Amino acid sequence: MKKIILTGDRPTGNLHLGHYVGSLKNRVKLQNEGDYDEMYVFIADTQALTDNFNNPKKIRDNIIEVAIDYLSVGLDPSKVTFFIQSTISPLCELTMYYMNLVTLARLERNPTVKQEIKQKEFGSSIPVGFLNYPISQTADITAFEATIIPVGDDQLPMIEQAREIVRSFNNIYGETLVEPKAIIPDAEVCRRLPGTDGKAKMSKSLGNCIYLKDDSETVKKKVMSMYTDPNHIRVEDPGDTKNNTVFIYLEALSTDEHFKKYLPEYNNLNELKAHYEKGGLGDVKVKKFLYNVIEDILNPIREKRNYYEENTDLVYKILEEGSSKALAKANETLKKVKKSMLIDYFD
Ligand code: ATP
Ligand code: MG
Numbered sequence: 001m002k003k004i005i006l007t008g009d010r011p012t013g014n015l016h017l018g019h020y021v022g023s024l025k026n027r028v029k030l031q032n033e034g035d036y037d038e039m040y041v042f043i044a045d046t047q048a049l050t051d052n053f054n055n056p057k058k059i060r061d062n063i064i065e066v067a068i069d070y071l072s073v074g075l076d077p078s079k080v081t082f083f084i085q086s087t088i089s090p091l092c093e094l095t096m097y098y099m100n101l102v103t104l105a106r107l108e109r110n111p112t113v114k115q116e117i118k119q120k121e122f123g124s125s126i127p128v129g130f131l132n133y134p135i136s137q138t139a140d141i142t143a144f145e146a147t148i149i150p151v152g153d154d155q156l157p158m159i160e161q162a163r164e165i166v167r168s169f170n171n172i173y174g175e176t177l178v179e180p181k182a183i184i185p186d187a188e189v190c191r192r193l194p195g196t197d198g199k200a201k202m203s204k205s206l207g208n209c210i211y212l213k214d215d216s217e218t219v220k221k222k223v224m225s226m227y228t229d230p231n232h233i234r235v236e237d238p239g240d241t242k243n244n245t246v247f248i249y250l251e252a253l254s255t256d257e258h259f260k261k262y263l264p265e266y267n268n269l270n271e272l273k274a275h276y277e278k279g280g281l282g283d284v285k286v287k288k289f290l291y292n293v294i295e296d297i298l299n300p301i302r303e304k305r306n307y308y309e310e311n312t313d314l315v316y317k318i319l320e321e322g323s324s325k326a327l328a329k330a331n332e333t334l335k336k337v338k339k340s341m342l343i344d345y346f347d
Pocket of ligand 1: 009021152154190193201
């Protein structure tokens, strides 16, 4: 079986550290290892419109932003096909056919969707398109016969839904679609990075993000005002590192090299944690270290970003070429699907 990697992001804002540790890092790693047949990364504008249908300009403006974020973290157009979701019309057709295979009750049970409905305060006015997005995501995955999906853990229910649809389709219409598998980060803290406000998930729609695009001054301000342990008031107080967002970020981002470079009095994170837990280590010192670690990660990304910001024509060209290649592939799958469903009347 071919190894096909696919992932996407919603153009609802710039990409942030949650994306970086949850998914982007894995994508770049997989890309550089080169052990795959095809790799696709796409901008999910159709999906973003399901809950931003009244703000099309926001979605349009963020296409280029997300594309530049991709290129800046090191995704490489010579290895990856980039495309924009709405340009691939076979995805709509596939969605339509898959809708027959899923019940309303099943969609309403999806824990991520449930949480998002609450967060977006839809009440009883849930747009049909929004509730339907896990099905449209199945179309994205299956159209490219993707086998590997590197994502954060909020996406696991979506991949499960996709697997169910694939099995159901193949059962009814005969072996046609390929079952995907999610890849989540090994480190648990990276699977769902909390926000700078300590909320469970760093997320564009919650406004608690450190963006890959943020400048040094902004990062400093965000880190310095981050949530720590509310009971760690004086330096000598023993502190908690488990529910402490600063330590969670260090767990996700720092390496022993960072300690050598910026905090040589400790060999590693365990030693720093032990000191904080015992008492005698102030928040400011830990936050300054975290700031340096983040800067170390963001500096090379910013440098590449500068280049692509000056060359947006090139970025649009990459998206256009990728989209046209992706369209051809999706059309092939649609053809197979229609044949299996006996709706290939004129072939
Ligand atoms: P929105 O608020 O618009 O939904 P988002 O910040 O949740 O935006 P998405 O575009 O929905 O970002 O997510 C894209 C990918 O990044 C998904 O694979 C998701 O699992 C991953 N991801 C997003 N936020 C985090 C996070 N805080 N930690 C780990 N992975 C994340
Ligand atoms: Mg999301």
